[in-house]
Amino acid sequence: MxxxxxxxxxxxxxxxxxxxxxxxxxxxxxxxxxxxxxxxxxxxxxxxxxxxxxxxxxxxxxxxxxYLAGGDLEKRLTKPISVPAALEIVRVIGACLAFVHDQGVIHRDIKPANILFHTDGTPILTDFGIAKHNETDAQLTMDGTAVGSPYYLSPEQAECKPLDGRTDIYGLGVVLYEMLTGRKPFEGATPMETLVAHITEPAPPLPPQLSRFQPLLDRMLAKQADDRFESGAELVEEVIRVSSDNLPGRSSTPGRARSQGKVRASGRRGARMRRYANVGAVALIMIAIAGYSSIRTFKIESHLQQAVHARDEQRLYFPENDNVLYHYQTVLKWDSGNDLAVNGLLETYIELADRSIANLQYGKARRYIEAGLELAPEDETLLKLQKNAHFFGDAPRRVANGFKSMFGFSDD
CATH class of the missing domain: 3.30.200.20 (Phosphorylase Kinase; domain 1)
Known part of the structure; x- marks a missing residue:
């Protein structure tokens, strides 16, 4: 077309x-x-x-x-995608779908080719060519025709039944399976065989090492829409929970082991130096200070590097003791004015607050915003997010007050 x-x-x-x-x-x-x-x-x-x-x-x-120079997910699937990266894509696109569905729109063609990337790796949803608006697109639907890509169609699309936002959740489930395994869950010799498989065959099992994600996948790929996540927001909550519960922590890095070795070496040198006279004692103090400074610098650099690595893998706040927040906060314990750590924390608090607002978690968003404002009280982005979190978080109370006023109720 x-x-x-x-x-x-x-x-x-x-x-x-x-x-x-x-x-x-x-x-x-x-x-x-x-x-x-x-x-x-x-x-x-x-x-x-x-x-x-x-x-x-x-x-x-x-x-x-x-123009998005980062390419699309279809091309990225030619290489293995890490589990954290796959879950982050599902989380971001799930939150995006929650917004789309709230506007009364169904995408109807969720597939890797329609997920593009900015150069920084941010996923972007595109190609609304067959999207349907519940109110304005009724006369343009292709009645009696399954619209979309056969590999990513929901059972209700394959059977030309009425659709809602849960059909997009199914399509995203197919994408998740493909990211985790490198193959499509339903793939017949012909398009018709593929459609029949969507309708009749259960979700295929994941490899044993990925079995902990099977419940998430089974619910996304449920044959009946009523058995899937009710909304994109509910899906996002589960992805966050599964990510937090199941992603393993990393073992101690060689950098930590080397740091401990330096501490022990300094201790042995100190024991020998204490046998000398006052001049030797002064020398010992100078050596100890130099040794402490060296260890301190090493630890700071190590945590800064690990923070960057954690951000690349989207480990912003989990697992415990090996995430972006932990590493930057640890740096500030050693060097309270470290610009890299302060800026890194600010960026992370802003990202987490923005995500929380998108997921309707306004209390969590306010906590991230407050933490960021402690570092930079006049940061414009944080102040804007604070205003948004207050406005949207206070919406239920304003609506309730509106109803009370409309019907003449009072709080007495």
């Missing part, structure tokens, strides 16, 4: 992804294409691709979108 090209927007000097509609046979083809542009533009979310422009040249309609 459409092709995507890498193009250059000369007026702003930036690359864009230009989606061009092929010559269409039916007026509804063009209408669907334009609906996609308007739909994405209305879905203002950090993990949904951004629309720059829509237009037409003659009979050729086009959508100009942000």
């Amino acid at each position: 459409a092709r995507v090209y890498l193009a250059r927007q000369e007026s702003l000097g930036r690359n864009v992804a230009l989606k061009v509609l092929n010559k269409f046979d039916k007026p509804t083809d063009a209408q669907r294409f334009l609906n996609e542009a308007h739909l994405i533009a209305a879905l203002d979310h950090r993990n949904i691709i951004t629309i720059h422009d829509i237009g037409a040249l003659g009979e050729r309609h086009y959508i100009a979108m942000e």
Whole structure:
């Protein structure tokens, strides 16, 4: 129906992804294409691709979108994906779907090719070409036709039954299985055999080393929508819980062992030096100070390196004693003014607060924000997040007060 090209927007000097509609046979083809542009533009979310422009040249309609240089998940699946990375993708896209579904939209085509990445690794959901808005798209659905990619269709899509947001959760479950195992869970010799497998075959078992994630996968790939997660937000909560419960901690690093060896060596040198006179005692003190400084510097550098490694693996707050927060906080115990640790903590608190707000966990968001403001009381991003957390967290009370006022109730 459409092709995507890498193009250059000369007026702003930036690359864009230009989606061009092929010559269409039916007026509804063009209408669907334009609906996609308007739909994405209305879905203002950090993990949904951004629309720059829509237009037409003659009979050729086009959508100009942000260009994402990080590629797509389909290409990344040619190499193994770590369990933490796979779970983080599911968490981010799950939170994005929670937002999409709250707007009354069903994506209907969740698959690796439709999950793109910024250069920093942030997942972005794209291609709403067959998405359905519950209110405005009723006349454009393909009645009696299974719409989407056969490998990622939900059973209800395969049977052309009514859909809701849980069909996207099923598609994301297929993506999770593929990320964890490197293969698709249902793959027939023909598209029809694949559709039948979605309807009739149970979710395949994960390899033994990944069996702890089987309950999560079984629920995402449940044949009946009622047996799946009720919403993207519920899925996100479970992914966070499973990640926290099951990701193993790492053993002590060689750096820690070397540090301990230096401490013991300093102790032995000190014992020998105590036999000397006062001049020797002064020398001992100087050596001890130098040794302590060396150990301190080594520990700081070690924890800073481990913090970077933990961030690469998205271990922001778990497992205990081996996560981003732990390593940066440990550095500040040794060096309270360390700029790298302070900035690293601020970035992490901001990210965790932002995630918590997206997951409707306003109390948790406020705790992260308060911790960040202790380091930087005037940080604009944290102050904005604080305002958002208060506004959205206070919404139930405002709604309740509105109902009381509407119906003349009082608190007495």
